[in-house]
Amino acid sequence: MSTKDDEYDYLFKVVLIGDSGVGKSNLLSRFTRNEFNLESKSTIGVEFATRSIQVDGKTIKAQIWDTAGQERYRAITAAYYRGAVGALLVYDIAKHLTYENVERWLRELRDHADQNIVIMLVGNKSDLRHLRAVLTDEAKAFAERNGLSFIETSALDSTNVDLAFQNILTEIYRIVSQKQIRDPPEGDTIRPQNVEQIDVKPTMNTDSVRRQCCQ
């Protein structure tokens, strides 16, 4: 597993979804261990990896869940999506079918994940230029229509892999930190429980009071 990050300010759970063979596990290993395996077997069950990044001087620990794309491993769907604040929906730019199935994955997210989950559409295998079957603009337009962010990556030559994770984590961070200012968290979500709340109390009264009394 990845190196231990002993301290972090936020812990975000991010899931990797998409059809079998689009390269989810390699995206994960590239991001967390900088490894790539051309011959990697299909994932059994769920794999986990973590990596911490810095955003605004805060340490954000990403706990990434990588599941098998195959139907047969779906017994724990609910637990898989539970508490996930981000999802990388991956397709293979060289296989149009995997792109067509993106809608199906979006439905699954709608059914099982939190409605506010941040989703990024990831066209992987961008190194296979000569085999491209999904146009960048088409995917980009689709992402815009559905309110997703979009990026093309290559786990093989590392293009945009870090950037993809960095972007989604930053986006989540922005939302969560703003949300925290608006209303303090409650409940049993994955939101970082180790983060100390800084409660900014309105400064009303104190000044006027001081003037109004005795001095």
Next chain:
Amino acid sequence: MVVKIELQECLRDSPKFRLLLEHEEQSIDQLEQRLDKILKVCGSMIDSGKTYVGQQSLFANSLWDLSTHFKDDPEVLSSLNKLIHSLQEMNKFHTILLDQASRTVLKNLTSFIKKDIKTVRDFKQHFEKISTEYDNVLVRNSHTSRSKQQEVDEVEHILLAVRSCFGHQTLDYVNSICVLQTKKRHEILSTLLSYMHACTTYYHQGSDLCDDLQPFFKSLADDNRFIFMVVIKYEVVRKRSGEEQETVMEDDLRICTVKPVIDGERRFCFEIVSPSKSHILQADSKEMYDAWIEALQKGIGAAIQRIRSSEIESHKKRENRNSSFYGSDNDTSANNNNNKIKKIRMWEQLLKIPGNNFCCDCGCPNPSWASINLGITLCIECSGVHRSLGVHYSKVRSLTLDDWEPEIIKVMAELGNNISKQIYEASVPEGVVKASRDCPGTIREEWIRTKYVEKKYVKRFPRFSADQSSPNSSDGLMEVRKWSVRKIRRRPRSVNSREKKGKIVEKQQIANESGEPVDSATNVNTNDDQGKIRDNTAVHKSLAETQNDLLLFGSGLEKQRISNIDLSSDQESTEGEENEIVDEEDISKLHPNLLLYKASAAHNIPIMCEALALGADKNWPNPDDKGRHPLHAAVLSGSVMPCSYLLLNGAKINAQDQNGKTPLLLATQEGHTAQVCIFLKYKADQHIEDEEGKVPLSIAEQKEHADIVTLLRLGRLNEEMKDSESGVSGDDMFNYVVRDFSQLAYSNPEKLHRTKNDAE
């Protein structure tokens, strides 16, 4: 005091005058010293007073700060503001008082010292000067010779002049002393008087302020009391209307209990206890107290009644929900409520188990506690005694307050008070005083201790002690050569997964048994009906009975079984089992240890319970079976229950057999997801290698068992998160997924089966 210097004496400048004068001067010095001291003390008094006032105003400011907390609660806010305002008012008065002190005491006394006393001092200086001069003249006069008439005349003139001057000065001086001595009386008193006036004003103002506030205070106190009353009413109203919204003191009366508070000092107190908190309330009178308790109890009863109808609906509702990680979790409360409903349902279900609606030890009705490792229900008093035995004897849990994992519920469902009593009270000698509902604590304690710690009333195997020729022939024991344990079967919930045993699922428990082909002479094949007849005709004193020469443990259990309990069934337990009993053993090997081992393999919890009661070692490695512990045997049985039961009773979770395999590894190897789940829940070490150097994860990956792989990886992730300092979230996630899995294993086991089959 009044100056008593006579003018004559002044003019004469007599020694007496000088003495008096000296006396007066000393008195004035003393006065000055004391006044100085007063000034000093008064000064520091005012200083510290100012500090106090400053702090008090800070106090008020901090209260203002507090009031912002109530900015959304206008009622509290206005009251609070008024109170703070009053405090500030009082503070102001205090400031004025200090000001007065400084103006009266300090100013007056200082001016007295600076002016009046100084005047006297001035006169004294003059007096002393003239006195010296007078002395000089007198000396000169006396020294002047008679021969020098002109000199004599001159001296006489000077003498006359100086004497007269001296006279004036003396008089002036004495006068100033007199004035001072008179003035001091008035001055000091009037100073103090005005200070006292200031004090009076201060207290008066305070009193006026308090008078003004009195109605407000009263209304505020009433308000508070009023609010309190409203709170209670809310509860009553809510429980009547069944609304979940108006949460005031308790969300849900259904999980509350009411009980009198006797040990407190106050009278008419009662307590409303819920899982998370308790409220002690006080009534005005005995009548009110009784009325409240009755009303609340009725309310709770009514609320519980109503749940059942709405329960299914709300259950459906919950399943359609998704939690929201950004938004305020609306459904947490719904989930909580659902949990509460579940708890109450669970409680009801557990009380349905034969014998469970009366405390297992004293017979008190409606017990609300349980011992999870003994599988019994207890009243609160007995649960206290059980607690005192220590967790290795009894693990006490609340039926109403605690969370219950499915596998523990299952163990409870397998046992129950009737079965437990058959084991632990099998041979109670006559004359032994059993605990009863209102018996004294010592009897209760003695009874429970003897029962579970000394295990005195457990029926020993007569077959051990008695040699083969003992006159036990009436029991047919003479012929018994073999023994075995019957496997427990429960009615599966979902029938579809069990077509191949269509006949078997008809019965909740099958009473047939089949011998091993090894010993064909004892091979008895009976069908269900015959088995039942046999069971019905047999006399069951113990949980075992004999059939031909086979002593079969667990066959007598059917009678205590209940037919309609809606607790989850042990789905996995009978996968691929063809035999209804475990391998037979020679009667000479009948020993609690082997009995426990066999019963574990047969996932027969009552017999496991009996074996433990007979003193079986829960960590006994079976030398004839690869040194496996009962827990290994339980794993191989395929059922979660015996694993759960053994773990509850302190079996070692990381025990290795001769091949170095831990129960977790064995469960992984066998592909028993639900068992893996509970082992991980009990924090089994998944890094222990077997003799081939394999760990559970490598085996699961090799076998491509996705769910077990996931669980094991999740366990590792959890360890990793825990290693880092703040791994709470990881732990939560782990627990959640494990819970998810175990729920799945109990409610929809076919899903896990499907996964397994697909993977193969």
